[in-house]
Amino acid sequence: MKVLVIGAGGREHALVWKLQQSPKVEKVFCAPGNGGIAQIAQCVDIKDTDVEGLLEFAVNEKIDLAIVGPEAPLVAGVVDKFREKGLRAFGPSQRAAEIEGSKALAKDIMEKYQIPTAKAATFTDVEKALNYVDELGVPCVVKADGLAAGKGVVVAEDVETAKKAVREMMEDKAFGSAGDKVVIEEFLRGEEVSILAFTDGKTVVPMVSSQDHKRAFDGDQGPxxxxxxxxxxxxxxxxxIEQIVMEQVLKPTIQGLAKEGRDYTGVIYAGLMITEEGPKVLEFNARFGDPETQPVLMRLETDLVEIIEAIEQEKLDEIEIKWSKEAAVCVVVASGGYPGSYEKGKLITGLDQVDENEAIVFHAGTKAVEGKIYTNGGRVLGITAKGDTVAEAVKSAYKAIDVIKFEKMQYRKDIAHRAID
Structure with missing residues (x-):
């Protein structure tokens, strides 16, 4: 079959890499892809949000299956458009994807179906939002309602920071229309964990657990x-905890969405905080997470296409999904200044010196020009490695990073520190 992966980041590179291992797959296209993806698949110069352009390409190329990586095309309804044309597309419908597209909607669903989460309130009025900060107290979390590429969340330690975040989102439009509405919620203490799960709308099958490192600098510091x-x-x-999450989070969320006329199929991502009272939902995403997908897919032993076909046929309960017992780690190498302003176009060297038996380099923000790879985004590379233990996987990932060079590259030196500690 011919498969089209939609997206341009590290997650999409990992998806393409995994799909190439399937005997069912004849050719993989990626739109728009990146410098690394271009080495193993055919990249197509169509933006992931150009729904009509993607549709036209899929029809002309007789694409058998499209897999949507990022949230923006899902929220824009790319899956619905493909299905209207009789094309197969893997991912939730536009209405289902709103669980990520609107944090306010997600909160409403959680409240209605008693899914454990932080106390919160939603505002379209700046003054009311500012008053709620005083009422709730600090620390608190201020979130832009809409999509903001993972950056529309401010953890405020003091009132001044919280109110500044409200004003930047609602008045200064730091995230455009995504900040027309904000959600302000209590700060949850504990340790975060990411759970991705496959679902055909009836059966929910969790993937192996992972933990993301959201803050820019070592010791979970910075933006x-x-x-x-x-x-x-x-x-x-x-x-x-896995049992609690299945019964109190994943199942009731999928069932609740169905009751709301938002039948959900594809991958759902629950960002959780493991608190003293138990697991609570921080956020839902309507797709594979990035960078969690990189280590999770590295541990997946079952053919990804077989899983997708089982989901399409509502037979997810009939297949066994196998995972490697090894651990896997992904360390993101970013442009200097990220997540703030950064420069593009820096030459990357040393990629050919990475031993593929020790680590895989998944490209995120890169561009190929005349056989050379240059930086083309904030998050540039995701160095991913396996090992018998998390510590061994970490060692292999950082060993690979040692040979990679580009001007002003930055990365955390403490990925997986909680597991190792």
Missing amino acids: NTGGMGAYSPAPIYTEQ
Whole structure:
């Protein structure tokens, strides 16, 4: 079959890499792709949000299956458009994807179906939002309602920071229309874990656990980013917690969405905080997470296409999904200044010196020009490695990073520190 992967980041590179291992796959296209993806698939110069352009390409190329990586095309309804044309597309419908597209909607669903989460309120009025900050107290979390590429969340330690975040989102439009509405919620203490799950709308099958590192700098300091690294498994995610999450989070969310006329199929991502009271939902995403996908897919032993076909046929309960017992770690190498302003076009060297038996370099923000690879984004590379333990996987990932060079590159030196500690 011919498969089209929609997206341009590290997650999409990992998806393409995994799909190439399937005997069912004849050719993989990626739109728009990146410098690394171009080495293993055919990249197509169509933006991931150009729904009509993607549709036209899929019809002309007789694409058998489209897999949507990022949230923006899902929220724009790319899956619905493909299906209207009789094309197969893997991912939730536009209405289902609103669980990520609107944090206010997600909160409403959680409240209605008693899914454990932080106390919160939603505002379209700046003054009312500012008053709620005083009422709730600090620390608190201010979130832009709409999509903001993982950056529309501010953890405010003091009132001044919280109110500044409200004003920047609602008045200064730091995230455009995404900040027309804001959600302000209590700060949850504990340890984060990411749970991705496959679902056909009836059956929910969780993937192996992972933990993302959102803050830019070592010791979980600095601003929030799209993710500076991830590892799998997360030791904090015990069998007991897994059972609670299945019964109190994943199943009721999928069932609740169905009751709301938002039938959900594809991958759902629950960002959780493991608190003293138990797991609570921080956010839902309507797709594979990035960078969690990189280590999680590295541990997946079952053919991804077989899983997708089982979901399409509502037979997810009939297949066994197998995972490697090894651990996997992804360390993100970013442009200097990320998640703030950064420069593009820096030459990357040393990629050919990475031993593929020790680590895989998933490209995120890169561009190929005349056989050379240059930086083309904030998060540039995701160095991903496996090992018998998390510590061994970490060692292999950082060994690979040692040979990679570009001007002003930055990365955290403590990925997976909680697991190792």
